[in-house]
Amino acid sequence: MTTLPRPSRPSIAPPTGPLPSLPVAKSRASNVSPASKTPGASLLPSLATANRAVSSSALPQRPTPKSHSGSASSVPTLSADNSPAGPLPPGKSLRKTVSIGAFPQPPKHNGRNASHPPSPLSASATADSDTLDQRLSSAATLSRQGSLRRTAPRSSLGGRNLLKSPLTPPSLLNGSGDSVSVINTSHLSLPSPPQSRNSSAQGSYATSATTIEDVAEEDSRGRSDSKTTADGHSNQKDGKGNVIVSVRIRPDVGAKDSKQELEWDVNAKRSLIAYKGREGGDYYYDNVFDTQDNNRRVYDAAAKRLVRRVMEGYHGTVFAYGMTGTGKTFSMQGTATNPGVIPLAITDIFSYIRETPQREFLLRVSYLEIYNEKINDLLAGPVQTGPNGQSGPQEEIKLREDSKRGVYATPLKEEIVQSPTQLLRVIARGDNARRVAGTQFNARSSRSHAVVQIVVESRERVVPGIGSLKESKRSAIAPGGVRVSTLSLIDLAGSEKAADSKERRTEGSHINKSLLTLGTVIARLSSEKDKSGSDKDKPSKEGKHLPYRDSKLTRLLQPALSGNSLVSILCTIQIGASGSVAAATSHTGETLNTLKFAARAKNNIVSHAKKADESLGAGADVGSRALLDRYRLEIQELRKQLEEQNKAKETKGKDEEEEKEKAQAREEDKFRHEEQMLEMQLARTALKERIEHLNRLILSSKSLGVNTNRSFSAMSMQHRGSVLSNGGDYRVPISARSSASHSTLEVPGQGMMPSVAFNTLPLEGSEEDDSLGDNGDGTASQAAQIQSLQADLADKTRYIGTLEKRLLQARRSSHSRVSMSLSQKLAGTSEDGGLVATIAEKDAEISNLRAQLEDKERMIAALTSAGRKRDNAHEVGSEGSPGSRRTSHRRSEGSTGSLKVKGSPISPVGFLSNPKSETQKMADVTRMLDEMISGRVDNANGARRSSLRPVSEDR
Numbered sequence: 001m002t003t004l005p006r007p008s009r010p011s012i013a014p015p016t017g018p019l020p021s022l023p024v025a026k027s028r029a030s031n032v033s034p035a036s037k038t039p040g041a042s043l044l045p046s047l048a049t050a051n052r053a054v055s056s057s058a059l060p061q062r063p064t065p066k067s068h069s070g071s072a073s074s075v076p077t078l079s080a081d082n083s084p085a086g087p088l089p090p091g092k093s094l095r096k097t098v099s100i101g102a103f104p105q106p107p108k109h110n111g112r113n114a115s116h117p118p119s120p121l122s123a124s125a126t127a128d129s130d131t132l133d134q135r136l137s138s139a140a141t142l143s144r145q146g147s148l149r150r151t152a153p154r155s156s157l158g159g160r161n162l163l164k165s166p167l168t169p170p171s172l173l174n175g176s177g178d179s180v181s182v183i184n185t186s187h188l189s190l191p192s193p194p195q196s197r198n199s200s201a202q203g204s205y206a207t208s209a210t211t212i213e214d215v216a217e218e219d220s221r222g223r224s225d226s227k228t229t230a231d232g233h234s235n236q237k238d239g240k241g242n243v244i245v246s247v248r249i250r251p252d253v254g255a256k257d258s259k260q261e262l263e264w265d266v267n268a269k270r271s272l273i274a275y276k277g278r279e280g281g282d283y284y285y286d287n288v289f290d291t292q293d294n295n296r297r298v299y300d301a302a303a304k305r306l307v308r309r310v311m312e313g314y315h316g317t318v319f320a321y322g323m324t325g326t327g328k329t330f331s332m333q334g335t336a337t338n339p340g341v342i343p344l345a346i347t348d349i350f351s352y353i354r355e356t357p358q359r360e361f362l363l364r365v366s367y368l369e370i371y372n373e374k375i376n377d378l379l380a381g382p383v384q385t386g387p388n389g390q391s392g393p394q395e396e397i398k399l400r401e402d403s404k405r406g407v408y409a410t411p412l413k414e415e416i417v418q419s420p421t422q423l424l425r426v427i428a429r430g431d432n433a434r435r436v437a438g439t440q441f442n443a444r445s446s447r448s449h450a451v452v453q454i455v456v457e458s459r460e461r462v463v464p465g466i467g468s469l470k471e472s473k474r475s476a477i478a479p480g481g482v483r484v485s486t487l488s489l490i491d492l493a494g495s496e497k498a499a500d501s502k503e504r505r506t507e508g509s510h511i512n513k514s515l516l517t518l519g520t521v522i523a524r525l526s527s528e529k530d531k532s533g534s535d536k537d538k539p540s541k542e543g544k545h546l547p548y549r550d551s552k553l554t555r556l557l558q559p560a561l562s563g564n565s566l567v568s569i570l571c572t573i574q575i576g577a578s579g580s581v582a583a584a585t586s587h588t589g590e591t592l593n594t595l596k597f598a599a600r601a602k603n604n605i606v607s608h609a610k611k612a613d614e615s616l617g618a619g620a621d622v623g624s625r626a627l628l629d630r631y632r633l634e635i636q637e638l639r640k641q642l643e644e645q646n647k648a649k650e651t652k653g654k655d656e657e658e659e660k661e662k663a664q665a666r667e668e669d670k671f672r673h674e675e676q677m678l679e680m681q682l683a684r685t686a687l688k689e690r691i692e693h694l695n696r697l698i699l700s701s702k703s704l705g706v707n708t709n710r711s712f713s714a715m716s717m718q719h720r721g722s723v724l725s726n727g728g729d730y731r732v733p734i735s736a737r738s739s740a741s742h743s744t745l746e747v748p749g750q751g752m753m754p755s756v757a758f759n760t761l762p763l764e765g766s767e768e769d770d771s772l773g774d775n776g777d778g779t780a781s782q783a784a785q786i787q788s789l790q791a792d793l794a795d796k797t798r799y800i801g802t803l804e805k806r807l808l809q810a811r812r813s814s815h816s817r818v819s820m821s822l823s824q825k826l827a828g829t830s831e832d833g834g835l836v837a838t839i840a841e842k843d844a845e846i847s848n849l850r851a852q853l854e855d856k857e858r859m860i861a862a863l864t865s866a867g868r869k870r871d872n873a874h875e876v877g878s879e880g881s882p883g884s885r886r887t888s889h890r891r892s893e894g895s896t897g898s899l900k901v902k903g904s905p906i907s908p909v910g911f912l913s914n915p916k917s918e919t920q921k922m923a924d925v926t927r928m929l930d931e932m933i934s935g936r937v938d939n940a941n942g943a944r945r946s947s948l949r950p951v952s953e954d955r
C-alpha cells in the first residue's frame with residue numbers, strides 16, 4: 001500500500017485575511033469549460049476529461065426571466081429552463097436562485113460574536129437583519145397560511161412501501177418538534193428556490209425556512225400536492241421525519257439531449273425521480289434537487305434543521321453518498337461563491353449560539369479520514385519521529401465503543417474553536433490533508449471517507465458576580481450540568497467500477513467494500529425489522545446481525561444508523577453520461593444503485609434520537625464531557641487567583657504607602673532630630689563658652705585679689721596690656737582663649753562698648769591722671785586702673801548678658817521642639833543627665849559670679865571713694881604747700897621709683913602715694929580697705945555704680 005501523492009487542492013484563503021474563503025471544492029478539470037480541457041493538461045484519460053461535467057457556473061444560462069414575486073424583484077435571478085433535465089414540464093415555473101452575496105449585508109448581530117471578523121458565511125448568518133426580516137415577514141406570514149400538500153407517493157422499490165411506518169417516532173426535522181429558533185431564522189432561507197419546499201414519500205419536509213419562496217413558487221407552479229397541513233407543518237403520521245433522504249442531480253452538459261437523459265424524468269417539486277428504462281420505476285424522496293439547485297438550497301432543505309437540533313442537544317449525522325464525481329464534495333464543502341453544507345452548518349451553529357444567550361457553549365472539532373480501512377487524523381499534522389525531523393506514521397487510531405457515547409475514534413485531536421472563521425480554518429486544514437487523486441471520473445477524487453465531527457457542549461449560563469465565589473463555583477456545576485451533542489458531517493468516497501492504476505484499484509476496492517457494507521447494513525436494518533415482528537422498527541442494538549464491524553465506515557456510523565442520531569443522507573447522482581454506450585450503461589447502473597440505496601435508507605433507518613441529558617459524566621468520556629465545566633472551574637480559579645493577586649497588590653500598595661509615609665515621617669524625625677541636635681550643640685557650645693568665659697571671669701575676679709588677696713597690679717597690667725594691644729579696637733580685651741570665644745559668640749555693637757564705657761566714666765581723675773599718669777614703669781594710676789576695671793567689668797557684664805540671652809534662646813528653642821518625653825529621656829540618659837546637672841551647676845556658678853561681680857563693683861566703688869578722699873586730702877594739703885607741683889612731680893618720680901621696690905610693685909599702696917607720711921598713707925588705705933570689706937560704701941559709690949550700670953545694661 002503506497003501513500004498517495006497529495007496534490008495541492010484549491011486551498012482556503014490564508015487565515016490572515018479578515019474574510020477567509022469558504023472551503024473550496026476540489027478544483028476539477030470540469031470546472032473549466034470543456035473547450036479549455038486538453039488531455040495533456042490533465043492526468044486523466046481523455047475520455048474522462050470528455051466526460052467531465054462542468055460546474056454550474058460553466059453552464060449556458062438563458063436570459064433572466066422576470067420574477068414572480070414582487071418581494072424578490074430586486075433579487076438577482078438565474079433562470080434554469082435549460083436544465084439538463086429538459087424543458088420545463090407543464091406547470092413547472094421558472095426557478096430563481098439567489099446568491100446570498102447579492103443581498104445587501106445586514107448590520108452585524110450584537111451578540112457574542114460581534115467582534116468576529118466578517119465571514120463570507122456571515123451573509124447568511126447575519127441575514128437576520130431588520131431589513132431582511134421586514135422584507136420577509138409578510139411572505140413568512142403568508143407561507144404559514146399556505147397549504148403545501150403533495151400527492152401520495154408511489155413505491156417503486158419492488159412494491160415496498162417507503163412511506164408509512166406507524167411505529168416510527170415523530171419527526172424532529174420537519175417542524176413538528178419543539179424547536180424555537182428555526183422559526184426565528186426563517187428569513188435565512190430567502191434564496192431557497194421553489195423546490196425547497198419539498199415533501200417526501202414519507203412526509204413533507206416543509207420548514208418555515210422554505211415557506212417564503214414556497215408560497216411564491218407554489219402560486220406560480222400551482223402545486224397543491226403536499227401533505228403539509230394548513231399550519232405549515234407536515235403530517236407526521238408516518239413518523240419518519242428524523243431521517244431525511246435527499247437526492248441531488250449533478251448537471252452534465254455533455255449528456256444533454258442524450259438517450260440517457262431522455263430516459264429520466266426528474267420532478268423536483270414532487271421529489272420524484274422516474275426512470276423509464278429497464279428496471280425502471282419511480283423514486284420518491286424527501287428532497288430531490290435538480291441541477292439548478294445551489295448548495296444553500298440543499299442545506300436549507302436537507303441539513304439546516306438537523307444542525308439546529310444538534311445545537312439543542314440531539315446527535316445529528318449528515319452524509320453524502322454517491323458515485324465518484326457526482327458532487328458529494330461539491331455539496332458538502334462547496335465553493336467560495338457557493339458554500340456547501342459544512343460551511344453553512346458552521347454559520348448556523350454560531351448563529352444559534354448568538355441567538356441563545358441563556359446558554360453557554362463550547363465547540364470541539366475533530367476531522368478524520370478512513371483511507372484504505374485505516375483511520376487518519378486530518379488535524380494531527382505530520383508526526384515528527386526521526387532525529388532530523390522526518391515525519392513518521394501517526395499513532396494508530398482505533399474505534400472504541402462506549403455504552404453512552406457510542407462508537408468513537410481515539411486518540412483523535414480535537415480543537416476547541418470560538419468563531420466560524422476558526423472552525424473553517426480547522427476544517428480547511430483537514431481538507432488539505434485529505435487524500436485525493438485523479439480518477440477516471442474525477443480529477444480530484446476523494447480517495448477516503450472524511451468525517452468532520454463537531455462536538456457541542458452547552459449548559460445554562462451562570463450569571464457571574466452573584467453571591468460569593470464559592471457559591472458561584474458551586475452553581476456553575478449544579479444546575480443541569482453540561483449537555484453534549486455531536487454533529488457528524490461525512491463526505492464519503494465515491495463508489496467506482498474500475499480504475500486504471502493498481503493504487504486506484506486498491507483504494508477503490510476498499511471504498512467499494514465499505515460502501516457495500518454500508519448498503520448491506522442499511523438493507524439488513526430492514527430485515528431486522530421484518531424479522532422482529534412487533535419490534536420490527538427497532539434496529540438491532542447489539543449489531544449482532546448487522547455487519548457494522550465489517551468496515552470502519554459502518555462501525556463509525558453505527559450509532560447514527562442504529563437510531564441514536566438524527567440522520568440526513570444526501571445521495572448524488574448524475575443522469576446520463578456522454579461517451580460510449582458501455583460507459584453510459586455502467587453509469588446508469590450506478591445511478592440506479594444509488595437511488596435504491598437512498599430508498600432503502602429512507603425506508604429502513606429509524607431514528608430514536610433523544611436530546612442528550614444535561615448531566616455531568618453522562619458519558620464515559622467524563623474528562624471530555626466535563627470540558628465546559630472544567631473550563632468554567634478553571635476560569636473561576638483563575639479569577640480567584642486574580643482577585644487574590646489584586647488584593648495582595650492592594651495590600652502591598654497600602655503597605656508601601658504606609659512604608660513611604662513612615663519613611664517620610666522617619667525623614668522628618670531625622671531632620672527634626674538633626675535640628676534638635678544642632679540646637680543642642682549650639683546650646684552646648686554656648687554653654688561651654690559660657691563656662692570658659694565664666695572660668696576666665698573667675699580667674700579675672702581672682703586676679704582682682706578680692707577673694708584671694710592677690711595684688712591688683714597683675715590684673716591691671718593684664719588689662720592695660722590688652723587694651724593697648726588692641727590698638728583702638730575696643731573689643732573685649734581678654735585672653736586669647738576668651739577672644740576665641742568671642743569670635744564664636746560675637747556680640748553686635750560691642751565695638752562701641754569701650755567708648756561708651758569711657759564716655760560714661762567719670763573724668764574727675766583726668767587731671768590726676770596727668771599728674772599720676774603712667775609712671776613710665778608700667779604701673780597704672782589708680783584712676784586708670786579703675787577705668788580699666790570698669791571697662792572690664794562692663795565688658796564682662798555684657799558678655800555674660802549675651803551668653804545668658806543666648807542660652808535662654810537656645811533653651812526656649814530646645815524646649816519648644818523637644819517634647820517633654822525627650823527631656824525626660826535626656827534627663828534619663830547618663831550623658832544628658834550629666835548635662836542637665838552641669839547646667840544646674842553652672843547656674844549656681846553664675847549666681848556665684850554675680851555675687852562676686854557685685855563684690856567687685858563694690859570694691860571698685862570703694863576704691864573710687866578712697867581715691868576721691870585722697871584727692872581731697874591732697875588738695876587741702878597742697879593749698880598750704882608751695883611745692884605742691886614739685887611734690888607732684890616727686891610723687892611721680894616716687895611712683896616711678898616705687899616700681900623699683902621689690903615685693904609688691906602693683907600694690908595699691910603705690911597708687912595711693914601722696915605727700916602724707918607713709919604711715920598715714922598706710923592707715924588711709926587700711927581704713928579704705930576696711931570700709932570696703934565691711935561693705936560700708938559711701939553714697940558716691942552708689943552714684944558710681946549707677947553710672948556704670950546703664951552702660952552694662954545697655955549692652
Ligand SMILES: Nc1ncnc2c1ncn2[C@@H]1O[C@H](COP(=O)(O)OP(=O)(O)OP(=O)(O)O)[C@@H](O)[C@H]1O
Pocket residue numbers: 025026027028029030031053054055056057249250251291322323324325326327328329330331442444445446447492493494495572
Ligand atoms: N451540482 C453541481 N453543480 C455544478 N458542478 C458540480 C455539481 N456537482 C459536482 N460538480 C462538479 O463536479 C465535479 C466533481 O464533483 P465532486 O468532486 O464533488 O464529486 P465527488 O462525488 O466528490 O467525487 P469523488 O467521490 O470522486 O470525490 C467537480 O468539479 C464539481 O465542481
